[in-house]
Amino acid sequence: MSDAIIELSGVVKIFRDFWLRPTVKAVDGLDLEVRRGEVFGLLGPNGSGKSTTIKMILGLLAPTAGSVKMFGKSPKSKESRSRLGYLPELSYLHPFLTARETLRYYAGLCSLDRKTAGERASQLLEMVGLSGVADRRVGGFSKGMSRRVALASALVGKPELLVLDEPTSGLDPISTREVKLLVKALAAKGMTVLVTSHLLADAEDICDRIMILNHGKSVAGGRISELGSSLEEFFLAKVGSGDDFALADFLA
Amino acid sequence: MISLWRIFWLESVSLLRSKTVAVLLAASAAWMFAFPHFAAGDGTAEGAREMYLHYSLGGVFAILLVSLLASATGAIASERAAKRLQLTVVRPVSLFAVAWGKAAAHVAVGALTLAFAAVVALAHLGAGGKCSHVLKPVMESEREEAARMYDAYMADPETPEAVKQAKKSVVLRLLAQRAGDHYQTIAAGSSAHWRFDGADGVSNASVRLRFSTMFDSRQDVAGEFTFGGAKGIVSNQTQAVIEVPLKGAAGGGVLEFSNLGANALMLRPRKDIGVMVPADGFPANLLRSYLTMVSILALAVSFGIFLGAALSRPVAIFTAMTVLALGEMSPGVVDQYPDQLETDRRDRIGLAITRFTERMTRPVSSASPLERLSRDECVEWGSLLKVAVCDLVLLPAILAALSALAVSRRDY
Structure with a gap:
């Protein structure tokens, strides 16, 4: 049996306008494999195709060419989705629900019965440190608190694969450290994690393996332990130093 | 099943906490209590009763039809625009259940508000009052009469040549339309x-x-x-x-x-005469009328959900309101528009669109529960069953399936 949880083969994504004319080639012939139990980092500058790749893996976008498989099946299949947890780049919570109701709602969508959903919600709220505000509406939460609720709702169905899009975005340093510890703990329990991040230090701390995307193509990848330099140096060597931005010229 | 219930629950909570339900109940209460104070009937108790039933409940029904249709267009479209829908879509949940659950919540809100209006009407008028089955004279159908008249019409040497040259289906349709006014x-x-x-x-x-x-x-x-x-x-x-x-x-x-x-x-024997056979009382007829209206609301809501699934919210609202207006006007236009104007190309196109809309919205417009209720004519169980199967189950299920298809084909 293959050990690959996610398999992308020759994946291309071309966005088109209303008249179906191609506008952007966001992903260009990408091959990717995420293995069971590893923490895989998808890195790259803005517009490199990370989010598009994640959305194709989740079945939220259809690839123009190539194949995407999750657990050996289509990402749109119920079986694949029942083993998945997803934290989007922004939390996108229902503002009129309380934190507890939010978790119970998503637990219900994962077919957990009422009692189990309630217990699971309480456990997760405890885990993300929101037990004290469990019955407050999330519309009034800070960005960091919303992020924790979103992370808890990604975990509510006890997924085998966790997809985290910029998980530390909007979190203070303490919360960031907690999220990183949580990811490590989940990985230690055998959960597979796919994570995207702009913060190379975060990726370096938690990832076993990375892939760097630029202009929709894979430009480098490998095990963190085998890079031979810091991730930041490796990244700048492969992607460039961002000279296009000409910040120094502007400031001068 | 759990996920269907959860979607229903989420949408209901959303409607409750966004104060949609409160606003609908307040608007309905204001209309139900204010209407008798400014309505002038024909001076008779029967006329006042007929007017109250037709316009008070009719007003609440109209409020619900427009507001729930508009709200339903946002059930999926707004969720998608706010990117919340993707968090539901990536769960192991059937998209049919998503559309069905959201529609059910809107229908429940409509049913609740309409029930409130019906109870107010019952309290205002009392439980007394009759309702009768209406028997119509046994006659050949309008189509049969049209076919018979067509043969006679074509054999008549005085029939204009233009009519003889016209398509048979067009002439038959016009003759069938006129048969009711014979x-x-x-x-x-x-x-x-x-x-x-x-x-x-x-x-x-x-x-x-x-x-x-x-x-x-x-x-x-x-x-x-x-x-x-x-x-x-x-x-x-x-x-x-x-x-x-x-x-x-x-x-x-x-x-x-x-x-x-x-x-x-x-x-006109088909329209102007009927034998009234006593049936049950007003409360039972009110209940049947209520259930018919809820069924019609269910169809309108399902249509709104489908439009929201396939289109963006502003386009969906515009389309929904256009179809509602056309659906409201089309029976009158089809009935009244002089057929000789069909010779003009623009009129022909307009009439074709209107006739199409009339045919499509017939499941909604042909049921006239308030008209029957206000005239003390029995809303028959058979007619209610037909409307319920069609408007509450069959068409909403088809629309929910189409909504699911539209959601699955979308990029997020």
């Missing part, structure tokens, strides 16, 4: 008769009818009805809706009217 004349001193099925042995039956004359002005009507052993005397004016109680047990199946007045009288 007048029967009863000369002074003569009699006419119509056959009715299903009234044998019924006591306390009555005849409801409306006579016309060849002129618009009102003229005296005098005559006598016999229906088996039952008899009734008519004394009124043309243009008025007359209800003639038949004394004795009805039977024989043939209703005969003798015109004892000095004027020739006319009526």
Whole structure:
């Protein structure tokens, strides 16, 4: 049996306008494999195709060419989705629900019965440190608190694969450290994690393996332990130093 | 099943906490309580009752139809625009359940508000009051009459050549449309008769009818009805809706009217005459009328959900309101528009669109629960069942499946 949880083969994504004319080639012939139990980092500058790749893996976008498989099946299949947890780049919570109701709602969508959903919600709220505000509406939460609720709702169905899009975005340093510890703990329990991040230090701390995307193509990848330099140096060597931005010229 | 319930719950909570339900209940209460104070009837208690039932409940129904249709367009479209829908879509949940659950929550809100209005109406009018089955004369169908008239029309040498050249289906449609308005004349001193099925042995039956004359002005009507052993005397004016109680047990199946007045009288048998057979009371009829209206709301809501799934919210609202307006106007346009104008290309296109809309919205527009309720005519269980199966189950299920397809084909 293959050990690959996610398999992308020759994946291309071309966005088109209303008249179906191609506008952007966001992903260009990408091959990717995420293995069971590893923490895989998808890195790259803005517009490199990370989010598009994640959305194709989740079945939220259809690839123009190539194949995407999750657990050996289509990402749109119920079986694949029942083993998945997803934290989007922004939390996108229902503002009129309380934190507890939010978790119970998503637990219900994962077919957990009422009692189990309630217990699971309480456990997760405890885990993300929101037990004290469990019955407050999330519309009034800070960005960091919303992020924790979103992370808890990604975990509510006890997924085998966790997809985290910029998980530390909007979190203070303490919360960031907690999220990183949580990811490590989940990985230690055998959960597979796919994570995207702009913060190379975060990726370096938690990832076993990375892939760097630029202009929709894979430009480098490998095990963190085998890079031979810091991730930041490796990244700048492969992607460039961002000279296009000409910040120094502007400031001068 | 759990996920369907969860979607329903989420949408209901959203409608409750966004104060949509409160606003709908407040608007309905304001209309139900305010209407009797400014409504001027025809001066009779029956007229006031008819007006109250038709316009108070009708007003609440109209408020619900427009607001729930508009709200339903946002159930999926707004979630998608706010990117919340993707968090539902990546769960192991059927998209059919998503559409169905959201529609069910909107229907529940509509049913609740309408129930409130119905209870207010019941409290205002009291539980007394009757309702009757309406028997129509046994006649050939409008299509059969059209086919018979077509043959005679084409054989007539005076029929214009343009009509003879016209497509048979067009002429048949126009003739069928006119068959409902086919007048029967009863000369002074003569009699006419119509056959009715299903009234044998019924006591306390009555005849409801409306006579016309060849002129618009009102003229005296005098005559006598016999229906088996039952008899009734008519004394009124043309243009008025007359209800003639038949004394004795009805039977024989043939209703005969003798015109004892000095004027020739006319009526459209398909529209102007019916035998009223007592059925159950007003509360039961109100309940059937209520269930019919809830079914119609369910269809409108499902349509709104589908539009929201396939289009963006602003486009979905615009489309929904356009279809609603066209659906409201189309029966009148199809009925009234003079057919000779069809020779103009623009009119032909307009009429084709209107006829198409009328055909598509017929499941909604053909059920007229308030009209029947306000005239004390029974909303039949059979008719309710037909509307419920069509508007509450079948069409919403098809629309939910189409909504699911639209959601699955979308990029997020």
